[in-house]
Structure formats: structure tokens, C-alpha cells
Amino acid sequence: MTPDDDVLGRCPDCATKITRAWILIEYENTxxxxxxxxxxxxxxDVVEPQ
Ligand SMILES: [Zn+2]
Structure with a gap:
């Protein structure tokens, strides 16, 4: 188990688990x-994991 295996959430479109390995952008909101x-x-596609 590496940090890349951390699950961020699921794709809002197809419910696939998305791990840290797939991160494109991390940002801080307001x-x-x-x-x-x-x-x-x-x-x-680019999604926001839920
Ligand atoms: Zn998807």
C-alpha cells in the first residue's frame, strides 16, 4: 500500500473509485x-471525486 492507493472518492458519473495516482490538480477553495x-x-474525463 502506497500513498498512491489512497482513494479520493468516486467518479460522480460512473462511481469508479479514484485514487491519488489520478490527481491532476489540488486547490484550496474559499x-x-x-x-x-x-x-x-x-x-x-476530468472529474471532482465525490
Ligand atoms: Zn467516471
């Missing part, structure tokens, strides 16, 4: 929380 955009390995 409330100081970290948000993540990642590539879904199923959809081949």
Missing part, C-alpha cells in the same frame, strides 16, 4: 478546504 480534480480512469 473556505480553506482542499479540493481535487482528477482524471477518471473509466470516463477518461
Amino acid at each position: 473556505e480553506g478546504q482542499t479540493g481535487v480534480w482528477a482524471e477518471c480512469p473509466e470516463c477518461d
